[in-house]
Amino acid sequence: MPVEGGSSSGSASATRHPKQKRKAHSLSIRRTNSTEDRPQGVQRGDMLEGQDSKLPLPIRSNLLELFGQIEREFENLYIENIELRREIDSLNERLTGDGQTIEGGDPTKGALKTKASHSTSQLSQKLKTTYKASTSKIVSSFKATAGSRAVCQLLKEYVGHRDGIWDLSVTRTQPVVLGTASADHSALLWSIETGKCLLRYAGHAGSVNSIKFHPTEQMAITASGDQTAHIWRYMVQLPAPQPPPDAPCDDDQDLSDREEGEVDGEGPCEVPTVRVPTATLKSHQGVVIAADWLVGGRQVVTASWDRAANLYEVETSELVHTLTGHDQELTHCCTHPTQRLVVTSSRDTTFRLWDFRDPSIHSVNVFQGHTDTVTSAVFTVGDNVVSGSDDRTVKVWDLKNMRSPIATIRTDSAVNRISVSANQRIIALPHDNRQVRLFDMSGVRLARLPRSNRMGHRRMVCCTAWNEENQSCNLFTCGFDRQAIGWNINITLLLQEK
Template sequence: MPVEGGSSGSSASTARHPKQKRKAHSLSIRRTNSTEERPPGSHRGEMLEGQDSKLPQSLRNNLVDLFGQIEREFENLYIENLELRREIDSLNERLTGDGQNLEGGDPSKGALKTKASHSTSQLSQKLKTTYKASTSKIVSSFKATTGSRALCHLQKEYVGHRDGIWDLSVTKTQPVVLGTASADHSALLWSIETGKCLLKYGGHAGSVNSIKFHPTEQMALTASGDQTAHIWRYMVQLPAPQPAPDVNAPCDDDQDSSDREEGEVDGEGPCEVPTVRVATATLKSHQGVVITADWLVGGRQVVTASWDRAANLYEVETSELVHTLTGHDQELTHCCTHPTQRLVVTSSRDTTFRLWDFRDPSIHSVNVFQGHTDTVTSAVFTAGDNVVSGSDDRTVKVWDLKNMRSPIATIRTDSAVNRISVSANQRIIALPHDNRQVRLFDMSGVRLARLPRSNRMVRRERKL
């Protein structure tokens, strides 16, 4: 945060002469200098600890965290205000100098002087309008995020994988189950209600990087670091709902969850459930890691994205390669299909994402979008006519398919954005970050909530 006025000694000198004029932001400067030598939030924490409060410790910690967020919001506002003030002062000085030169010139240049004065007035008014709009936008965003923020609570944990989880998906048909793809070379299917593991797929020889379910049949599509994508069938039966346990009933065989090994569930080993090891179809035309795969609308074709800088389109029934989509300059990071149209979007480390159109069987067109300055980690379709792209440049952009020349909303974050997800029904964007946080936004870029921070690190290693 920029600091003006030198050392703390100058602040003390100013305090001894209260009549000396200071800038309107001097209070922020003094506060910043006084807290430079202590970590953020420590002063607030000491104040709360020193008070005789009846609030539980968890709530008091939450208050400290909220005050820290408030401080960061106003610091950002303060920095932007300083930059805008410098621009206004610089332009005003330059325009004032131009006006003085005109005053000393030929009287015949009166019309030019009047024109310059009018231009100066218009530019000054424009700068003031921009200044107020920027400030109002920041403040309104701050109010929206603090006043209407929802609270999120952990509902269920799904424990069974032996390594990091790269992707998850929910079936579109009955029975509704959750699928997870993991670096432990397996994909697992879970009961959403009970958290019980129902089935394991172990046909891959490398990390399973993504999982997607067929729109109408009980089939799953997984992409792997073994340079293949597999299509496999599953049959699961959901367990009967368990009655709520009687908290008053004695139990002699209680076991603390911390005594179990990570990933251990009831049984002799991790996730002792039926295992599928043979794929219905194996798609193996890539020369590098297959990072993700998805079904096209109707489920008759699938698209895969790879580190070999290409995306492939396959026929499901014959496993035949139909198209190879080339053009990206670096490794692909993600691909996604439109829920109702034959459209595919691919993202890459080359800072671009591409929209591929297969609605006309005889020809496919492609559009390249360059709205980011770093790796585009993912780009996904929404249920409407929008595309949401996330990047390592710490921004998320919302685009309209009918006019993709510029984003309709931009979300700026404080950390790189990993593989994003969009809720189909409520149009909510979930952003997982490198800083172990997951934030929720609406389609207009207003922050709705932040999920509680996990003690486990967010996985960003390269998938193998």
């Protein structure tokens, strides 16, 4: 099962420079000789006379006086940082009204998390880091949000899973619904407009790591930690746009608070449950991390932690090809929307392009453009592949010449499962640090989705998916905070601002 990887701040003392260590040692001496520890009525001279030291008394007195000055400087710096934090909170409250927030404005996220038990050296290091970083974050946040303030709006939250959501997808047939795959061993189908859960698939015995819908039929394929992929059919009926006021369930109800039986269809808000798949694909020897339909929907491809990808016939569940060559676990697979092409990504820092257009020749190309795990690689409508990685970069490649990327996007956090809009070719990047950013294919940053304590994701964002058939709710995100979110992105305004 995938493992959550949120961003965290390391201890300041863990990476301290040798000079800083010597300084910390001196400061620790100062604390043992501070006035707070002296018995009442004992003067500095009395303390010095009673200690065994080779230093002359005037020199020792001078050292203590210098350490006292250092301590007063740290106290002043601490007071200044408190005032700065208050100013940041004030700016945060003002910007929250516009749907924005300052990235450094949450006191629980910053480096300034001091306690009385911290040593002076640890405190000074944290204070200096925060003092320098906070002001730069304020400036960069204004720049980052200036162009996205009016174009990104949260429309709907889809809450009902009992564990993190790894993947989501939108159906390609009518009725158009949202599907989510979760670590709680289930996949849910949702009404996009009302946010209500329409159906639950509970056939897996492990985490459901991915969900993809058939291009023309009401079928879905889910990949799971139980080492299988399931193909299952669904039938859903969309609820009325405006349910009566006395309806037993409203949009604001949190399904995660229900009892187990209620989600299975035995409670006041009945949710139909599918437990038996149409087909079970079980040739892998490890976690199946992703699956997708090839063009036409007659074959599917699965990617696994056993370092292989498998190609199956849907009608017979027969294994057609085993795609081997990756040195480490696979993380994702994606198929081309119009051609028999497959791209697989791996923890071995590479992604591979598999070509099945010629039945007699199955070629493969290996691309080594990243320095860490490639978390996903996806096709665009044109002749491009976009890859994202834990090395905090996203690269855009041309299928006709993939020796080097045509664009590189550098970010401040690991990138998870990305998506590219078909019409406007905008890349949506989900990050470990709870942010979602939008870029165009040339690497120009277009917007950052708003996030604050009252809106947006509260833990790492795992996946994004575009839904351009719906002009209102046209982007979906999901994360390990157990919720999926529907957004309205004013793409026209974004392109004008670019």
